[in-house]
Amino acid sequence: MARIKELAPMTPWVYDLVLWTMSILVDLFFREVHPRGSWRIPRRGPVMFVAAPHANQFVDPLILMRVVRTEAHRRFSILTAAKSMKRKFIGACARAVGCIPVARALDDAKKASGRIYLPDPQNDPTLVRGVNTKFDQEAQVGGLLVLPTVKGSGAASAEIKEIVGPEEIRLKKEFKGPDALSQLTGRTDSNDEGKLPDESQSEVSTGFEGSPYKTAPHVDQTKVYDAVFDRLDHGGCVCIFPEGGSHDRTELLPLKAGVAIMALGSLAANPDSGLKIIPCGMNYFHAHKFRSRAVIEFGPPLEVPRELVDMYRNGERREATRQLLEMVYNSLVAVTVTSPDYDTLMLIQAVRRLYNPTGKKLPLPMVVELNRRLVAGYTRYKDDPRIINLKKSVNEYNKQLWLLGVRDHQVEYAKFSVPKVVFTLIYRVGKLAVLSIGTLPGLILFAPVFIASKIISIRKSREALAASTVKLQGRDVLATWKLLVAMALAPTLYAFYTTLLTYWTYRNRIQGYVPDWVSLWMVVLFGFVLFPAITFAALRIGEVGMDILKSLKPLVLSLNPTSANTLIKLREKRTQLSAEVTDVINTLGPEMFPDFDHVRIVADPFRDGHILEPESPRTPKSPSTHSKSYLDGVYPFPSRRNQTAGASIGGGSSAHGHLPRNESFGNLANFGLFATRPPSRSRSRSNSQSGAAAGFKGFSAITSKESLDEVSQKIRGAMQERGKERSRRRSVEGGWEFADSGAVTPGSDEGKKEV
Numbered sequence: 001m002a003r004i005k006e007l008a009p010m011t012p013w014v015y016d017l018v019l020w021t022m023s024i025l026v027d028l029f030f031r032e033v034h035p036r037g038s039w040r041i042p043r044r045g046p047v048m049f050v051a052a053p054h055a056n057q058f059v060d061p062l063i064l065m066r067v068v069r070t071e072a073h074r075r076f077s078i079l080t081a082a083k084s085m086k087r088k089f090i091g092a093c094a095r096a097v098g099c100i101p102v103a104r105a106l107d108d109a110k111k112a113s114g115r116i117y118l119p120d121p122q123n124d125p126t127l128v129r130g131v132n133t134k135f136d137q138e139a140q141v142g143g144l145l146v147l148p149t150v151k152g153s154g155a156a157s158a159e160i161k162e163i164v165g166p167e168e169i170r171l172k173k174e175f176k177g178p179d180a181l182s183q184l185t186g187r188t189d190s191n192d193e194g195k196l197p198d199e200s201q202s203e204v205s206t207g208f209e210g211s212p213y214k215t216a217p218h219v220d221q222t223k224v225y226d227a228v229f230d231r232l233d234h235g236g237c238v239c240i241f242p243e244g245g246s247h248d249r250t251e252l253l254p255l256k257a258g259v260a261i262m263a264l265g266s267l268a269a270n271p272d273s274g275l276k277i278i279p280c281g282m283n284y285f286h287a288h289k290f291r292s293r294a295v296i297e298f299g300p301p302l303e304v305p306r307e308l309v310d311m312y313r314n315g316e317r318r319e320a321t322r323q324l325l326e327m328v329y330n331s332l333v334a335v336t337v338t339s340p341d342y343d344t345l346m347l348i349q350a351v352r353r354l355y356n357p358t359g360k361k362l363p364l365p366m367v368v369e370l371n372r373r374l375v376a377g378y379t380r381y382k383d384d385p386r387i388i389n390l391k392k393s394v395n396e397y398n399k400q401l402w403l404l405g406v407r408d409h410q411v412e413y414a415k416f417s418v419p420k421v422v423f424t425l426i427y428r429v430g431k432l433a434v435l436s437i438g439t440l441p442g443l444i445l446f447a448p449v450f451i452a453s454k455i456i457s458i459r460k461s462r463e464a465l466a467a468s469t470v471k472l473q474g475r476d477v478l479a480t481w482k483l484l485v486a487m488a489l490a491p492t493l494y495a496f497y498t499t500l501l502t503y504w505t506y507r508n509r510i511q512g513y514v515p516d517w518v519s520l521w522m523v524v525l526f527g528f529v530l531f532p533a534i535t536f537a538a539l540r541i542g543e544v545g546m547d548i549l550k551s552l553k554p555l556v557l558s559l560n561p562t563s564a565n566t567l568i569k570l571r572e573k574r575t576q577l578s579a580e581v582t583d584v585i586n587t588l589g590p591e592m593f594p595d596f597d598h599v600r601i602v603a604d605p606f607r608d609g610h611i612l613e614p615e616s617p618r619t620p621k622s623p624s625t626h627s628k629s630y631l632d633g634v635y636p637f638p639s640r641r642n643q644t645a646g647a648s649i650g651g652g653s654s655a656h657g658h659l660p661r662n663e664s665f666g667n668l669a670n671f672g673l674f675a676t677r678p679p680s681r682s683r684s685r686s687n688s689q690s691g692a693a694a695g696f697k698g699f700s701a702i703t704s705k706e707s708l709d710e711v712s713q714k715i716r717g718a719m720q721e722r723g724k725e726r727s728r729r730r731s732v733e734g735g736w737e738f739a740d741s742g743a744v745t746p747g748s749d750e751g752k753k754e755v
Contacts, residue, residue, distance in 0.1 A: 009098060010075065010077060010097065010098025011096075011098075012075065014096050014097070015075050015096070015097045015098065016069070018093055018096050018097050019062075019065055019066060019069060019097070022062050022066075022093070023062075023066050025483050025486070025487065026059075026062060026063060026066060028536075028539065029059075029290060029291070029292075029479065029482070029483060030063075030291070030292060030293065030294055031291045031292060031293050031543070032293045032294070032364065033063055033066075033067065033293075033294045033296065034293070034294065034295045034296070034363070034364045034365060035067045035070075035071055035295075035296050035297075035298070036295055036296065036297040036298065036365035036368070037297055037298040037299065037335075038067065038068075038071035038072060038298055039713065039717030039720070039721075040278065040298045040299070040300060040301060041068065041071065041072035041074065041278055041298060042072075042276050042278075042301065043072060043073070043074070044235065045235055045273070045274045045275075045276065046231075046232040046233070046235055046236060046237070046266070046273050046274065046275045046276070047074070047076070047237040047238075047275070047276050047277075047278055048232070048237070048238055048239075048240065048259070048262065048263055048275065048276070048277045048278070049064065049068065049076055049237065049238070049239040049240070049278050049280050050239075050240055050241075050242055050259055050277055050278065050279050050280065050328055050331075050332065051064055051239060051240070051241050051279075051280040051281075051282055052241060052242060052243055052252055052255075052279075052280075052281070052282065052332045052336060053243065053247070053249070053251075053252055053253075053282060053336060053338070054241040054243050054245065054246045054247065054282070054476070055246065055247065055248060055282060055284060055287045055476050056246065056282070056284065056287045056288070056476055056479050056480065057246040057476050057477045057479070057480040058084070058090060058480040058484075059287075059479045059480055059483065060241065060246070060282055061078045061080075061239065061241075063282075063294060063296060064239060064280060064282070064296060065078075065097070065239075067296050068237075074237055075097075075098075075237065076236070076237035076238055076239045077097075077098045077099060077100050077231055077236070077237070077238050077239070078094075078097070078099045078100070078238075078239045078240075079099070079100050079102050079224070079228070079238065079239070079240045079241075079258075080094050080099040080100065080101060080102065081101075081102060081103075081104055081107065081245070082101040082102060082103040082104070082107070083104065083107040085099070085101045089484065089487075089488075090484075100224060100227050100228065100231075100238070101224075102221070102224050102258075103219045103221070103224075104219070104244070104245070105143065105144050105216040105217060105218070105219045106144070106146065106157070106216055108216055108217055108219075109144070109146050109214040109215065109216040110138075110214055110215060110216075111212070111214050112133065112134070112138045112139070112213055112214055112215045113132060113133055113134045113138060114130045114131050114132035114133035114134070114167075114210075115130065115131050115132070115133070115209060115210030115211055115212055115213070116128050116129065116130045116131075116133065116145070116184065116210055116211055116213050117129060117130075117131075117184050117185065117186075117208065117210040117211065118175075118181075118184040118185055121181060121184070121185055125174035125175070126161070126170055126171040126172070126173065126174050127168070127169075127170060127171075128145065128168070128169045128170075128171060128184075129167060129168050129169075130166075130167040130168070130169070130210070131167070131209070131210050132167075133166060133167050134166050135163050135164075135165065135166050135167065135168070135169050136163055136165065136166045137166070138215050139160055139163060139169065139215045140160065140163075140215075140217060140218055141160055141161065141162065141163060141218065142159065142160065142218030143159070143160050143215060143216055143217050143218045144157045144158065144159055144160065144215065144216035145157065145158050145160060145169070145171070145213055145214075145215060146213060146214040146215070146216055147175070147180055147183050147184070147211060147213055148183065148211065148212060148213075149468075150179045150183075156175050156176065156177060156179065156180035156183075157216070158171045158172070158173055158174065158175050159171065159172040159173065160172070183211040184210075184211055185208065186208030221258070225261070225262060225265060228262045228266070229262075229265060229266050229269060232262075232266045232270075232273065232275060233266065233269070233270055233273065238262075240258070240259050240262070242255040242256055242258070242259040242328065242332075243255060243256070244256045245468070245470065246476040246477065247468075247470045247471050247472075247476055248471055248472050248473055248474065248475040248476045249470070249471075249472055250338065250339045250340070250341060250342055250344070250345050251338045251339065251340060252329070252332060252333070252336065252338055253470060255325055255328060255329050255332075257321050257325060259325070259328060260320075260321040260322075260324040260325040260328065261317075261321055263275060263277060263304055263324060264304065264308065264309060264312040264317075264320055264321065264324060265312070267304055267309045267312075268309055268312050268313045271306070271309060275303075275304065276301040276302065276303060277301065277302040277303075277304070277328065277331070278298055278299065278301055278302070279298070279299035279302065279328070279331040279332045279334070279335050280296060280297070280298055280299075280335065281295075281296070281297040281298075281299070281332065281334075281335030281336040281337075281368075282294070282296060282336070283295040283296070283297060283336060283337055283368045285364075287475070287476070287479060288475045288476070288478035288479045288482075289479075290482070291543055293364060295364045295365050295367075295368045297335040297336075297365065297368065298335070299331050299332075299334055299335040300331075302327060302328065302331050304324060308320045308323055308324055334372075336372075337368060337371045337372050337375060338375065339375050340379075344375075344378065346398070347378070347391060347394060347395065348371055348374045348375055348378060349371070350394050350397070350398050350408070351374055351390075351394060351581055352367070352370055352371055352374055353408050353409070354394070354408075354574070354577050354578045354581045354582075355370070355374075355578070355581050355582060355585060373593070374585075376592065377585070377588060377589070377592055380592060381588055381592075384588075386584055386587075386588075387584070390580060390581065390584055393577055393580070394577065394581075397570075397573060397574065397577055400566075400570055400573075401570070404557065404566065404567065404570070405553060406553060406554045406557065406567075407550075407554075408574070410551065410553075410554040411554075411567065411570055411571045411574050412571070416558060418558075418559070421555055421558045421559055422559070424555060425552065425555045425556070425559075428548050428551060428552060428555070429552070431548060432545055432548050432549060432552075435541050435542070435544060435545040435548070436545065438537055438538065438541040439538045439541050439542040439545055440538075441534050441538065442534045442535045442536075442537060442538020442539065442542075443538050443542065445493075445497065445531060445534060445535060445538075446490075446493070446535045446538065448489065448493060449485070449486055449489045449490055449493060452485055452489055453481070453482045453485040453486055453489075454482075456481055456485050457477070457478045457479075457481035457482045457485065458478075460477055460478075460481045461473070461474035461475065461477050461478055461481075462474060464476075464477045490532075490535075493531075494527075494528060494531045494532060497527065497531050498523075498524055498527030498528055498531065501523060501526075501527045502520055502523050502524055502527065505518075505520060505523045506520060554567070
C-alpha cells in the first residue's frame with residue numbers, strides 16, 4: 001500500500017541538526033538531565049512514548065527527544081498543538097523535526113451570547129437552557145460548552161449532543177463536580193460528587209441569572225490519526241503528552257482518550273506490528289529555575305492486550321479505550337512523583353531529607369524513587385495517628401527553618417566551633433571575591449538578556465494563566481520563554497558588542513593596543529568567540545559562587561549568640577525528628593512493601609542501636625566499606641572522578657564540616673570550560689544502572705522464559721552502561737583537575753531542591 005502524504009515529514013539530518021542546536025541551550029539551562037531505565041526503549045519497531053507530567057511546555061519534548069536520541073538512537077514525531085505550530089519560530093522548529101499538528105477545541109473557544117443554567121439538575125442534568133442565547137448560531141453538535149475558570153480546579157466543559165433551539169441544548173454527558181453545579185444553579189449546598197440534597201425543593205437559587213460561557217467548535221482529528229497510524233505502521237515512533245497541555249500542578253491531569261485510540265487503532269489495522277507503549281516520567285527539581293535538575297524515567301514497555309484490540313475491532317471501543325487508558329495512567333504513576341497538593345509535596349521532601357541523617361549520597365534517580373515511595377506511603381497511612389503527629393512536627397521544623405532563613409542541610413553548621421566558623425567564613429568570602437572576578441564581566445555583558453528574559457517570561461506566564469483552564473500559576477511556560485528570549489537576544493547582543501569592538505579598532509586600534517597587521521575581519525571573528533566565551537565562563541563560575549553565597553548566612557547566624565543558640569536547638573530537633581521519621585518508615589515500610597529490606601534504598605542508620613558514622617569525604621572507601629554497603633542494603637554505584645553532587649537526602653555538609661563539592665574550586669574541573677567534555681552531557685548519557693539496580697530483589701527466582709529474557713536484557717543494558725562508564729572515566733581523566741578525586745561529598749542546596 002502506498003504511503004500517505006505526511007502532515008510533517010521528518011528529515012533525519014535536519015532533525016539531528018535542530019536537536020543538537022537546541023541541546024546547547026539545555027546544557028546551559030539545566031545543571032543535570034539524568035535518564036533512568038533507558039535500556040527499556042526498544043531499538044526497533046513501532047513505539048509510542050507517553051510522557052507526563054507536562055510541566056515545562058516546549059522544554060519537555062526537547063529534553064525527551066535528546067535523551068531518546070542519545071540513549072536509544074531513535075527519533076520520534078511529537079503530537080504538538082496546532083496553536084503552537086502557528087508561532088513563527090516554534091512552528092518552524094516543530095515542522096523541521098516532523099511534529100504532527102493537533103487541533104484542540106479549547107484553543108478555539110469563544111465567548112458566546114447570553115447566560116446558561118440547569119433547569120432540572122436532579123432529574124435531567126444534561127438539559128441546558130439559556131437566556132438571550134443563540135445556540136443555533138454560535139454552537140454546533142460535537143462542540144463544547146465551556147464554563148468560566150474556577151481557581152484551583154480549572155474550567156468545566158461538556159460535549160454538545162443536540163441543539164434543540166436557540167435557548168435550549170442537550171449535552172452528551174452532564175457537567176461534573178460541585179463547582180460546575182454551583183455555576184449553573186447558583187447553589188452552594190451540593191456534595192463533593194456534584195449532587196444536590198434529595199430534600200431540595202428549589203433546583204435553582206432564587207435570583208440566579210445564569211452563568212456566562214464559551215463555545216468551542218467540533219474538531220475533526222481524522223488526519224492526525226491517519227498520520228500516527230502511518231508512522232507506526234512503518235516502524236516509526238511517536239510521542240504524546242496525554243494530559244492535553246502543559247500545567248504546573250503537583251498531580252497528573254486526567255488523560256485524554258487519544259493515546260488509547262491511537263494505540264488500539266494502529267493494532268486493529270496491523271495486529272502483528274509489535275507496538276510498544278513506553279511511559280516516560282518527566283521529573284524536575286524546580287522545572288522553571290535556571291541550573292535546575294531533571295530525571296527522565298522510562299517504565300517497562302506496555303503491550304496492549306489482544307483482547308482489548310478485539311474489543312475495539314468488534315465495536316466495544318468505549319470500554320476498550322477506558323481499560324487501556326487506565327493501564328497507561330497506572331504506568332505513568334509508576335514513573336512520576338505526584339501528590340494531591342503542594343503542601344503534601346513539601347512535606348514529602350522534608351521527610352526524604354530527614355530519613356538519611358548519615359549524609360550518604362543517592363543518585364538523582366534514587367532520590368525520585370524515594371520520593372515516590374514516600375508519597376505512596378503517606379497516601380496510604382495519612383490518617384494514622386503516628387503520621388499525623390509526625391506531619392505536625394515536620395511542618396513546625398520547616399517553619400523554623402523558614403523563619404531563620406536557612407536550608408535543612410545548613411543546620412549542620414551549628415556544631416562548628418567559633419574559630420572554625422570564623423575561619424570558614426573568611427575563607428569562603430575570599431573565594432567568593434576571587435570567583436567574582438571571573439563572573440562580573442560576563443554578568444554585566446549578559447545582563448540585558450537576564451533582565452529581558454525575566455520580564456518577558458513573567459508576562460507570558462500571566463497570559464498563559466489567563467487563557468488556561470488547568471494552570472495554577474503558569475510556571476510551566478517560564479523556562480520555555482527564558483530559553484526563547486535568550487536565543488533571540490543573545491546573538492543580537494553579541495553582534496552589537498562585536499560591532500562596537502570593531503569600530504573601536506577602526507578608530508584608534510583600541511588606544512593603540514592592537515597592531516596594524518590585525519585586520520578588521522580578524523577582530524570580528526575574535527569578537528564572536530570572545531563574548532560568548534566570557535558569558536559561558538560567567539555562568540559556570542557564577543554557579544559555584546552562588547552556592548558559596550548561599551552558605552554564608554548560616555555561618556553568620558552561628559556567630560550571633562542569639563541565633564546561634566536557636567540554630568543549635570534546631571539541630572537537636574532535626575536529630576530527634578530524623579530518628580522518628582526513620583522509625584516510622586521502618587515500621588510501616590514492610591507493611592506496604594513486602595520486599596522492603598531486599599530493595600532498601602537508604603540504609604537504616606539507627607539499626608543495632610547506633611548511628612552509622614558517615615564516610616569522610618577525604619578518605620577513599622576501603623573494600624570493607626563496599627561490603628558493608630551491600631549488607632546495609634545500600635546499592636553501590638560506580639564513583640566518577642570529579643563528579644558533582646547530584647542530589648542528597650542528607651545534610652549539605654559532611655559530618656566533618658567539609659565544604660560541599662560544588663561549593664569548592666574542585667568543582668571547576670567539571671565545567672565544560674575547563675574539562676574535556678561538558679558535564680551535563682556526560683551525566684545525561686546514562687546512568688541507567690541506577691534504575692536497573694533497584695529492579696532486582698534479593699535471590700529472585702527465574703521461573704519463566706519471560707523472566708529470563710528480562711534478566712538477560714537488564715544484564716546487557718548494565719554491560720553497555722559499564723562500557724559507557726569506562727569511556728567517560730577515560731575522557732574525564734584527561735581533563736584538568738583542581739582537587740583530589742576522593743569520595744564525593746553531599747551537594748549544594750540546589751541539590752536539595754524538591755522535585
